[in-house]
Amino acid sequence: MQSEQERKPYTDELGKLCEDSSYSAQAYFEAAKSAEFWDKIIVFVPSLVAAVAALLVAVGEPRAWAALGAVSGAVAATASFVGTGKRAASYKETGRRFTKLRHDAALELSLVLKRSGDSELERKVRSLRKEYAEIVSSSDLVSNRLFKRAAKRVKAGVLSSD
Known part of the structure; x- marks a missing residue:
């Protein structure tokens, strides 16, 4: 059985992966x-504009409001038909995959000294790192603004179980 010092490169990599x-x-x-917020907005706001425009025409305002209402209604209908929740669902799925990977890496980190040899440990670390790379390469990117918001939450302890 190897010492903690001899396994340090693996524990460092698993910690970084976590x-x-x-x-x-x-x-x-x-x-x-x-994405969920904006998906709702892209349907709600044009629907609201269409309703207000229809009401204005009904109370005698100029017919130009009807054109605005028609365009707004078409935007809302198109957004609703196309399915605005796809991007949000994709982001959630990617978040879940990263969460599973974090748990797997944390488990391996806790078992690192119980592993029989470096080759087995190295294989596992490489496998987890490959999984991370696959998730990154198959996912839509998130904006820097959202990443910074997430970093603040993580640093504030949003993931701690205490």
Whole structure:
């Protein structure tokens, strides 16, 4: 059995993987919340404009309001038909994948000294790192603004179980 010092490169990498996954997961959950908000807005605001325009025409205002109402209604209908929740669902799924990876890396980190040899440990670390890379390469990117918001939340302890 090897000492902690001999396993330090592996524990460092697993720790970094936990941290990277934590920040990435939180960024994607922030992106999902933001996408859900904007998805609702893109349907609600044009619908509201269409309703107000229709009401104005009904009470005798100029017919130009009807044109605005028609365009707003078309925007709301199109957004609703296209399905505005797809991006939010994709972000949530990516956040969940990063969360699972974080838990897997944390488990391996807790078991690192119980592993029988470096080759087994190295294989596991490489496998987890590859999984991280696959998630990154197959996911839509989140904005820097949302990543910074996520970083603040992680630093504030949003992921701690205490």
